Amino acid sequence: MDFHLSKEQLMLRKMYRDFAENEVKPLAEEVDETEEFPMETVKKMGELGMMGIYFPKEYGGAGGDVLSYAMCVEELAKVCGTTAVIVSAHTSLCCAPIFEHGTEEQKRKYLPDLLSGKKIGAFGLTEPGAGTDAQGQQTTAVLDESGENYILNGSKIFITNAGFADVFIVIAVTGKTTNKRGKPIKEISAFIVERTFPGFSVGKHEKKMGIRGSSTCELVFEDCIVPKANLLGKIGQGFKIAMQTLDGGRIGIAAQALGLGEGAVNEAIKYTKERVQFGKRISQFQNTQFQLADMHTRMQAAQFLVYSAACKKQNHEDYSMDAAMAKLFAAEAASDVTRRAVQLFGGYGYTREYPVERMMRDAKITEIYEGTSEVQRMVISSHLGVN
Amino acid sequence: MKVIVCVKQVPDTSGKVAVNPDGTLNRASMETITNPDDMNAVEAALKLKDETGCKVIVVTMGPPPAEGMLRELLAMGADEGYLISGREFGGSDTYATSQIVAAGVNKIGVEKGDIVMCGRQAIDGDTAQVGPQIAEKLHLPQVTYAADIHKDGDDITVKRMLEDGYMTIKVKTPCLLTCIKELNKPRYMSVGGIFEAYSKPVTVLDYEALKDDPLIDPTTIGLKGSPTNILVSFTPPQKGAGMMLEGADMGTCEKLAGILAGKHII
Numbered sequence: 001m002d003f004h005l006s007k008e009q010l011m012l013r014k015m016y017r018d019f020a021e022n023e024v025k026p027l028a029e030e031v032d033e034t035e036e037f038p039m040e041t042v043k044k045m046g047e048l049g050m051m052g053i054y055f056p057k058e059y060g061g062a063g064g065d066v067l068s069y070a071m072c073v074e075e076l077a078k079v080c081g082t083t084a085v086i087v088s089a090h091t092s093l094c095c096a097p098i099f100e101h102g103t104e105e106q107k108r109k110y111l112p113d114l115l116s117g118k119k120i121g122a123f124g125l126t127e128p129g130a131g132t133d134a135q136g137q138q139t140t141a142v143l144d145e146s147g148e149n150y151i152l153n154g155s156k157i158f159i160t161n162a163g164f165a166d167v168f169i170v171i172a173v174t175g176k177t178t179n180k181r182g183k184p185i186k187e188i189s190a191f192i193v194e195r196t197f198p199g200f201s202v203g204k205h206e207k208k209m210g211i212r213g214s215s216t217c218e219l220v221f222e223d224c225i226v227p228k229a230n231l232l233g234k235i236g237q238g239f240k241i242a243m244q245t246l247d248g249g250r251i252g253i254a255a256q257a258l259g260l261g262e263g264a265v266n267e268a269i270k271y272t273k274e275r276v277q278f279g280k281r282i283s284q285f286q287n288t289q290f291q292l293a294d295m296h297t298r299m300q301a302a303q304f305l306v307y308s309a310a311c312k313k314q315n316h317e318d319y320s321m322d323a324a325m326a327k328l329f330a331a332e333a334a335s336d337v338t339r340r341a342v343q344l345f346g347g348y349g350y351t352r353e354y355p356v357e358r359m360m361r362d363a364k365i366t367e368i369y370e371g372t373s374e375v376q377r378m379v380i381s382s383h384l385g386v387n
Numbered sequence: 388m389k390v391i392v393c394v395k396q397v398p399d400t401s402g403k404v405a406v407n408p409d410g411t412l413n414r415a416s417m418e419t420i421t422n423p424d425d426m427n428a429v430e431a432a433l434k435l436k437d438e439t440g441c442k443v444i445v446v447t448m449g450p451p452p453a454e455g456m457l458r459e460l461l462a463m464g465a466d467e468g469y470l471i472s473g474r475e476f477g478g479s480d481t482y483a484t485s486q487i488v489a490a491g492v493n494k495i496g497v498e499k500g501d502i503v504m505c506g507r508q509a510i511d512g513d514t515a516q517v518g519p520q521i522a523e524k525l526h527l528p529q530v531t532y533a534a535d536i537h538k539d540g541d542d543i544t545v546k547r548m549l550e551d552g553y554m555t556i557k558v559k560t561p562c563l564l565t566c567i568k569e570l571n572k573p574r575y576m577s578v579g580g581i582f583e584a585y586s587k588p589v590t591v592l593d594y595e596a597l598k599d600d601p602l603i604d605p606t607t608i609g610l611k612g613s614p615t616n617i618l619v620s621f622t623p624p625q626k627g628a629g630m631m632l633e634g635a636d637m638g639t640c641e642k643l644a645g646i647l648a649g650k651h652i653i
Contacts, residue, residue, distance in 0.1 A: 008581050011462060015576040049578030062578035072578075 005067075012068050016075035019048065028080035031213035032358050037164050038083055038213055045083075046117015051090060054314070055099055060112035067310040070255040074306070077259025078266065079355075081362030082213035084259055088252030089160040089214075090114070093370075094121025097169050097245045098192065101233040106192060110167055122165035123249075124156035124193075124219050125242050131158075132375050135239070137188060139221060141172035148228055150174075150191060152221040155203065158369070162202050163215030168193045169245070170219070170226075171238050188238035192230040199224030210361035247320045249370045251313060254306045254326040257334035257366035261299040264334075264341035264359045268292060271345055271354070282344070291344060295337045302330035321383035328376035331366035338363040388500040388560075389442040390432035392465070393488055393521065394425040396449050396456045397511045404622045421456050424506025426573040428566040431536055432504055433464045433574065439538065442466050444495060448476060448488055454589055462576035462584035469495060473594040478610025481512070485520030487608055490600035491592050492525060500541060503563040507532060515565070522563035524602055529563040530556050534570055 005013070023044060031038050045051055053069040055061025069091060077084035095114050098106060098121075113119040130136035139154025152172055159168075175187040193200060203218030233241050269292060272283040282288050305326040312319035338360040342349035349356050367373045381387070398404070398417035405413035421429075432443045445460045447453050448471040457468035471491040479487060492503060503525070505518030515531075522529035534553070535546035543562060547554040548569055576584075597603050606612050630646070632639050647653045 007458075007585060011459060011576065011581045011584065012578065014459075015462075015578075015581060019575055047577075048575055049580075053578050057579065063582045064578055068578070 009068055009071065013071055013075065016072050020075045020079045024076055024083050025079035028355065028358070031080065031082050035212045037215045039164065041083055042086060042117060042120065045087065050087060051117035052095060052115025053091065055095060055111065055115050059099065059107055060115040066251065066314040067307055070251055070306055070310040073252050073255035074259040074262070077256045078263035081256060081260050081359065082211045084256040085211050085214050086161060088249070088256055089123065090121045092249040092252040093123030093245055094167055094169050096248050097190065097232060097241055100244070101190070101241050105229070106232070110192060114167060119166035120161055120164050121167045122159050122161040123245065124159050124168050124170040126156060126158050127154065128157055132372060135186060137171060137173050137186060139172040141174050141189060141191060141226070143228070150226045150228060150231070152191070152199070152224040152226055154221050156219040158206065158216055159219050160214055160216055162217035162219060163205060166195050168219065169232060171242050174235055177236060187236045189235050190232040190238040190241045191226050192232050193224070193226055197224055197226060210358070210365050246370055247323050248313060250323040250327040251306065251309050253366050253370045254309065254323065254330040257327070257330035257363060258299065258302050258306050260359050260363045260366070261302065261330070261334035261337040264338040264356055265292065265295050265299055267354070267356055268295070268341040268344045288344060291340055295340055298333040298337055302333045305329050321380055324376040324379040327371065328373050328380070331373060334363040334366055388439060389444060390435055391444045391446060391492055391495055391497070391501065391503045392425070392428050392432045393503065393505045393518070394429065394445055394447045394456065394460065395422045395509045396447060396453045397422045397509050400510050406620055406622065419456070421459065422506050422509045424508060424566060424568060427568050427570045428504040428506050429460055429463060429465065430571045430573040431566055434571065435538060436464065444469065446471065446488065446491055446495070448472070448484060448491070457589055458584045459576055461587045462580040463574055464580055467587060468589040469592055470589060471592045471597070475594040475609050478613060479608060480613035480615035481514050481516040481520060482615065483608045483613045485517045486524055486602045487597065488517065489521045489524035490597045490602040492521065493600055493602070494592060494597060497525060497527070497561045499561060501561045502543065503527060503561070505563065505565045507565045507567045518563065518565035525563070527561055527563045528558050530558050531565040533564045533566050536564065536570070
C-alpha cells in the first residue's frame with residue numbers, strides 16, 4: 001500500500017492551493033452573502049483545466065486522474081464550499097456520465113466545451129416525489145410520431161448548477177418494464193438536454209442554508225423536444241446510469257466535505273493560537289488541544305477513505321461501497337468538525353466575521369445531497385449482504 | 388525565435404526568515420519559491436509564446452532540487468529546462484554566477500531574434516546584478532526594469548520603470564531584458580501543464596558540460612572565484628504601514644503638515 005502522492009499530484013496540490021488562496025478565498029464571504037454564482041472563478045478554473053481534470057486530452061480534458069480531481073474539490077472546499085460543489089457537480093454528474101456512457105458522437109459534441117469550462121454541466125434526477133426513492137420518477141419521455149425526438153414532460157428540483165448550466169443529464173420514465181422478479185417497474189432512461197432545447201426552462205431558485213452561491217433550481221420540461229440522438233446509453237439504462245453517476249459523485253461530495261472540515265481545522269488552529277483568555281492563548285488549554293487533535297484525526301481518517309475510493313475508481317475497481325463509506329464518514333466528520341470549530345471560536349465563531357459559521361452551514365448539505373447519510377448506510381449494508 | 392528565461396530558486400522570505408549564527412541565510416530550514424521577479428520574466432516569455440508561438444526555455448543554476456522549480460515553470464507552459472548544477476559552481480557570488488549562467492545560455496545558443504529575460508533582482512540577495520552582468524558577458528544589449536514589452540519584428544519596445552518616471556527604449560534582438568513585477572501577473576500552472584511537465588526535457592549542465600566555454604575559468608567561478616565577501620546577512624526591519632491622504636485642498640495639506648511635524652520630520 002502506497003500512501004504517497006505522485007510528483008504531479010504534489011504539484012497539483014500546490015497549484016490548487018495557490019488558486020484557492022488567491023482567487024477563491026477572497027470571494028468566499030461575498031459569494032455566501034450575496035448568493036451570487038462565482039462565474040468569473042468558474043471561467044478561470046476552466047482555463048486552468050480544473051473543469052475536466054480526469055478526462056482524456058482527446059476530448060479536451062486535462063489528462064489527469066480521479067484522485068487529482070478529488071484533491072481539487074478538497075482544496076477549493078477548504079476555502080469555499082460553493083466553488084467546490086460547482087466543480088464536483090459539473091465533473092461527476094455531467095461530464096462523467098457523458099464520458100462513461102455516451103456514444104463517440106455525443107462525447108465529441110459535448111465534452112470539449114464542458115471539459116474546458118466553456119459550458120457548465122448539471123444533473124437532474126431528484127423530483128418533488130423522487131429523492132432518495134429514485135424509482136418514484138414522474139418526468140416522462142415519449143418518442144414523438146416522427147420517431148426522431150423524445151418529448152419530455154415533468155420537473156426536477158434541487159438541481160445544482162441549474163441556473164448557469166448549459167448541458168443537463170436528465171433522468172426520465174420512458175415506459176414500463178419488469179424487474180428480475182417479474183414485478184412491474186418503471187423503465188427509466190437518461191438524456192442529454194441542452195438549455196436551449198424548446199420546452200426547457202429553469203424554474204424556482206432555492207434559498208439555501210449553505211453553499212449559497214451555488215445555483216440550485218428547478219428544471220421544468222413542457223413538451224421539451226430532445227433529439228433521439230441525445231438518449232444517453234440504451235433505453236431503460238437510465239437508473240443504472242444514474243446510480244453509477246451518483247457513485248462517482250459521492251467521491252466529489254466526500255472530497256467537498258473533507259475540504260470543509262480541514263478548512264475549519266486550519267481556521268481553528270490559527271484562531272486558538274491568537275485568542276487570549278485568562279492570560280493565556282486558548283491553544284494552551286488542554287481542552288483546545290484535545291479538541292483539535294480529535295478534529296484533525298477525524299479529517300485525516302476521512303481523507304484516507306476519500307483518496308482510497310478515488311484510486312479505486314481510477315483503477316476501474318468496484319468502488320461503490322468505498323464511495324458510500326467515504327461520503328458517509330467525510331460528511332458526518334465535516335459536520336461535527338465545523339460545529340466544533342464554531343465552539344472553539346466562541347461568540348466570534350457565531351458571527352459572519354469569521355468563516356467557520358459558513359463552513360458549518362456548508363458542511364450540513366454534504367450529509368444530504370447525492371444520497372443522504374442514510375442512503376449511504378443502505379448502500380454499504382447491501383454490499384455487506386445485510387438485507 | 389526563442390526566449391531564454393534565467394530564474395533562481397530563493398527562500399520564501401514572506402514567512403519566517405532563518406539566519407545562521409554566522410549571519411548567512413539558513414536556506415535548509417526555509418521553504419523555497421521561484422524568485423518573484425523571475426516569475427514576471429517567465430510570464431512575459433509565455434505571453435510572447437502565446438502571441439508568436441516562440442519557444443520558451445527556462446534556465447537556473449542551483450543544487451539538484453532546483454529541478455522541481457523548473458518543472459513548475461514547464462507546467463506553466465515553458466517548453467524546456469536547463470539546470471546548471473555542479474559542486475564547482477557552489478558558493479558563487481553574482482560575478483561568478485553571471486559567468487556560469489552566461490556560459491549555460493551560450494550552450495543553449497542565442498541567435499538573431501532571441502530574447503534573454505531575467506527578473507530584476509532576487510529577494511534573497513537583492514543585488515540586481517546578475518541580469519546585467521549576463522548581458523555584458525554575452526555582449527548583448529540590455530534593458531533593465533521592463534514594465535512593458537512589445538515585440539515588432541526584430542525590434543523590441545520596452546517601457547522601463549524608473550523611480551521618477553518611465554523611459555521607452557527600442558532595442559534590437561538578440562537582447563536581454565530584466566523584468567519587474569509591474570510587467571504582468573504570472574499565470575498559474577495548469578492541470579494539463581502539470582501532467583505534461585515531467586515529460587518535457589530538462590538538461591543538466593555540469594562543470595564538464597560547460598568547462599570549454601571561455602567564460603568558465605576555474606579561478607573566477609565558485610566560492611574561490613567570487614570576489615564578494617559577505618560580512619553579515621540580516622532581515623531588513625519591517626516598514627510600518629503607509630498612510631494615504633487624499634485631497635488637493637488646504638485642509639489635507641494642513642493635516643499632512645501636522646502629521647509630519649508631529650513626527651519631527653519637518
